[in-house]
Amino acid sequence: MPIAIQLPALSPTMSEGRITKWLKKEGDKVNSGDGLAECETDKSNLEIEATDGGTLLKIVVPAGSTSPVGGVIGWIGKPGEAIPEAPAPAAAPAAPAPVAAAPKPAPAAPAASAVPPKPAPKPVAAAPVAGEERLRVSPLARKMAETQGIDLASVPGSGPNGRIVKRDVEEAMASPAPAAKKSAPIVRAAPGVRQAPQDIALTSMRKVIAQRLGEVKPGVPHFYLTIEVEMDQALKLREEAKAQDLKISVNDVLVKATAMAVRKFPRINQFFAGDRIVQLNTVDVGVAVAIEDGLITPIIKDADVKGLAEIAQEVRELADRAKKKALKPEEYTGGSITVSNLGMFGIDSFIAVINPPQAAILAVGKVEPKVVVRNDAMVIRQMMSVTLSGDHRVIDGAVGAQYLQELRSLLEHPLRLLF
Amino acid sequence: MAELAYREALNQALAEEMERDPRVFLMGEEVARYDGAYKVSKGLLDKFGSARVVDAPISELGFGGLGVGAAMGGLRPVIEMMTWNFAILAMDQIVNSAAKLRHMSGGQLRCPIVFRGPNGAGGRLSSQHSQALEANYAHFPGLKVIAPGTPADAKGLLKSAIRDDNPVIFMEGELLYGVKGEVPEGEHLVPIGKADLKREGSDVTLITWSRMLTAVVLPAAELLAAEGINAEVLDLRTIKPFDAEAVAASVAKTNRVVIVEEGWGYAGFGAHIADFISRECFDDLDAPVTRVHGLDVNMAYAENLERLILPSAARVVEAVHQVLYR
Numbered sequence: 001m002p003i004a005i006q007l008p009a010l011s012p013t014m015s016e017g018r019i020t021k022w023l024k025k026e027g028d029k030v031n032s033g034d035g036l037a038e039c040e041t042d043k044s045n046l047e048i049e050a051t052d053g054g055t056l057l058k059i060v061v062p063a064g065s066t067s068p069v070g071g072v073i074g075w076i077g078k079p080g081e082a083i084p085e086a087p088a089p090a091a092a093p094a095a096p097a098p099v100a101a102a103p104k105p106a107p108a109a110p111a112a113s114a115v116p117p118k119p120a121p122k123p124v125a126a127a128p129v130a131g132e133e134r135l136r137v138s139p140l141a142r143k144m145a146e147t148q149g150i151d152l153a154s155v156p157g158s159g160p161n162g163r164i165v166k167r168d169v170e171e172a173m174a175s176p177a178p179a180a181k182k183s184a185p186i187v188r189a190a191p192g193v194r195q196a197p198q199d200i201a202l203t204s205m206r207k208v209i210a211q212r213l214g215e216v217k218p219g220v221p222h223f224y225l226t227i228e229v230e231m232d233q234a235l236k237l238r239e240e241a242k243a244q245d246l247k248i249s250v251n252d253v254l255v256k257a258t259a260m261a262v263r264k265f266p267r268i269n270q271f272f273a274g275d276r277i278v279q280l281n282t283v284d285v286g287v288a289v290a291i292e293d294g295l296i297t298p299i300i301k302d303a304d305v306k307g308l309a310e311i312a313q314e315v316r317e318l319a320d321r322a323k324k325k326a327l328k329p330e331e332y333t334g335g336s337i338t339v340s341n342l343g344m345f346g347i348d349s350f351i352a353v354i355n356p357p358q359a360a361i362l363a364v365g366k367v368e369p370k371v372v373v374r375n376d377a378m379v380i381r382q383m384m385s386v387t388l389s390g391d392h393r394v395i396d397g398a399v400g401a402q403y404l405q406e407l408r409s410l411l412e413h414p415l416r417l418l419f
Numbered sequence: 420m421a422e423l424a425y426r427e428a429l430n431q432a433l434a435e436e437m438e439r440d441p442r443v444f445l446m447g448e449e450v451a452r453y454d455g456a457y458k459v460s461k462g463l464l465d466k467f468g469s470a471r472v473v474d475a476p477i478s479e480l481g482f483g484g485l486g487v488g489a490a491m492g493g494l495r496p497v498i499e500m501m502t503w504n505f506a507i508l509a510m511d512q513i514v515n516s517a518a519k520l521r522h523m524s525g526g527q528l529r530c531p532i533v534f535r536g537p538n539g540a541g542g543r544l545s546s547q548h549s550q551a552l553e554a555n556y557a558h559f560p561g562l563k564v565i566a567p568g569t570p571a572d573a574k575g576l577l578k579s580a581i582r583d584d585n586p587v588i589f590m591e592g593e594l595l596y597g598v599k600g601e602v603p604e605g606e607h608l609v610p611i612g613k614a615d616l617k618r619e620g621s622d623v624t625l626i627t628w629s630r631m632l633t634a635v636v637l638p639a640a641e642l643l644a645a646e647g648i649n650a651e652v653l654d655l656r657t658i659k660p661f662d663a664e665a666v667a668a669s670v671a672k673t674n675r676v677v678i679v680e681e682g683w684g685y686a687g688f689g690a691h692i693a694d695f696i697s698r699e700c701f702d703d704l705d706a707p708v709t710r711v712h713g714l715d716v717n718m719a720y721a722e723n724l725e726r727l728i729l730p731s732a733a734r735v736v737e738a739v740h741q742v743l744y745r
Contacts, residue, residue: 139705140704141705142702159706160744165706165744167744
């Protein structure tokens with residue numbers, strides 16, 4: 001039976017996507033994992049991969065047309081197989097939501113673009129529907145393999161129908177064959193294991209604060225704190241690095257200091273989730289990047305443990321790709337806090353809007369020489385203003401203030417960034 | 420600790436609770452002058468008099484309703500059904516009155532009543548008198564359902580049931596009345612809704628209740644031990660509300676489950692436990708949850724067929740081999 005190709009959700013916020021280009025023609029042979037088409041989502045251009053092998057029987061949504069997530073964009077099957085008139089029941093999403101992208105038989109496809117983008121049922125197609133060699137694994141064995149980093153494909157199953165069960169994983173763990181170890185799934189430079197977030201129940205006081213401030217300031221109740229930072233030492237650091245052919249910007253130093261201060265004040269690293277607060281256990285810093293028609297905030301993951309050179313390189317690389325709209329969703333979603341720097345545009349100071357679900361954002365102005373008082377004498381120092389916008393449901397003024405003090409200390413004594 | 424038969428343990432619980440609370444009374448067919456069909460109420464008439472140990476006519480719906488009325492009026496009746504097979508006649512009073520009064524009166528009425536009697540096969544009593552009916556009652560909101568498998572649990576749970584302010588369905592094992600065990604004297608209360616680990620093990624969890632515990636599951640665990648399989652035996656004791664925490668803890672430990680129940684498999688209570696495990700303990704499972712239950716037929720009269728229909732230790736051993744992939 002032909003298998004429907006459904007438009008997968010390529011980002012958490014994606015509800016529809018425009019097919020920009022088909023990489024396969026009708027009649028082409030397709031292997032599982034092959035790129036089928038390119039798709040433009042709300043943020044990036046991404047490739048849609050085949051989850052099943054076979055022949056591309058029909059393109060339902062042609063290049064240039066839009067489909068809702070979960071909509072049928074084409075069919076894969078054996079050559080000559082008839083395509084069902086209505087969406088195949090097996091391919092239909094489990095939700096009762098209307099599967100509006102029914103492939104109309106004759107008058108081709110542009111109709112699909114008229115489909116309401118609203119219902120975004122989770123695409124079932126992402127799971128192997130009828131793959132030839134489905135891996136059978138007991139739930140426990142799957143969990144064990146995941147935590148131990150064992151590649152199940154290399155584990156022989158001894159249960160019925162070749163099911164991989166507990167004892168098989170235990171044997172694979174005992175045998176030191178390095179082949180069984182997974183080759184690091186996602187390339188990430190962060191040392192150690194990233195810790196999962198955890199839920200924190202709302203205290204009754206937190207609940208009242210959130211509710212009352214939410215009444216006064218609906219949405220995310222912002223509050224603002226501003227601090228002036230002396231940047232002479234940070235600039236000196238940049239100059240010294242430059243002398244050693246290391247290109248580091250003030251912003252890179254800022255990202256590192258922001259992250260280290262978050263590590264010290266984990267209250268900043270929380271977000272409000274309605275009935276609870278979620279505590280993030282990794283420090284990932286978003287950097288606002290202006291791009292044509294808008295902005296995007298690529299995330300520097302584990303910025304608290306990365307070195308300055310690594311951060312500098314990553315920021316440059318992500319910003320470049322952001323400008324080309326080539327970021328992957330996992331590169332711009334999540335994050336603990338965002339740094340928005342308008343100093344290069346000559347802005348003295350400003351107030352930034354929080355990027356949910358994060359609970360804080362830093363608005364950074366330009367560095368400029370100012371007359372300040374030190375030891376009862378007027379001196380000239382390189383000053384920069386930092387304004388924190390905090391989500392008051394999660395962060396209180398005192399916590400925000402302590403955080404900014406720590407940030408200032410790190411920036412004014414950049415040697416601390418090494419420790 | 421004294422060694423008592425299951426029926427003596429129940430008798431002790433009744434006597435102690437009637438002593439403790441003058442509102443408690445016993446009513447049912449032949450409970451007074453005949454000492455009860457299974458001698459559970461032996462000596463209670465002499466001790467407490469005919470106002471508190473009442474022989475009822477053969478009309479389960481009638482005296483079931485009398486009991487509900489007495490409970491509404493402030494007494495704490497214990498209604499003996501000669502067997503749960505006969506209580507089918509009283510279903511309307513149990514389900515439509517007892518289970519719903521508190522809810523329908525907005526909490527103005529209470530129904531602290533215990534319906535008790537033997538449940539399950541009695542041995543060559545044929546289809547009308549050999550039914551394990553706990554799943555029926557577990558289905559209805561408003562009822563608590565208890566099915567103890569040992570004399571000590573029978574005593575402790577009957578005392579808790581009589582003190583409970585809600586209707587309790589107390590199902591005794593018809594073939595358990597003569598089974599003996601150590602029973603703590605005096606104030607021995609077993610909380611409703613708490614399972615009991617009757618045997619610790621590491622390889623598989625056998626979940627059961629009532630007569631299957633001593634008749635089938637513990638003997639099966641011994642057979643398995645001889646093969647080197649270490650089975651954990653969890654006695655639910657209370658069917659509703661069942662001890663979800665204890666079930667989850669044991670599954671997390673052994674990763675494999677066989678549920679053993681005397682009643683029919685189709686919509687049996689074990690299916691509810693299996694449903695719970697598959698949802699709440701999914702990641703701890705190494706094999707599908709498996710059930711051993713009475714065959715889905717009406718009970719045969721012939722002894723050899725009855726043996727085939729009821730769960731056996733051999734069938735439990737077979738199911739354990741299956742979940743262990745042996």
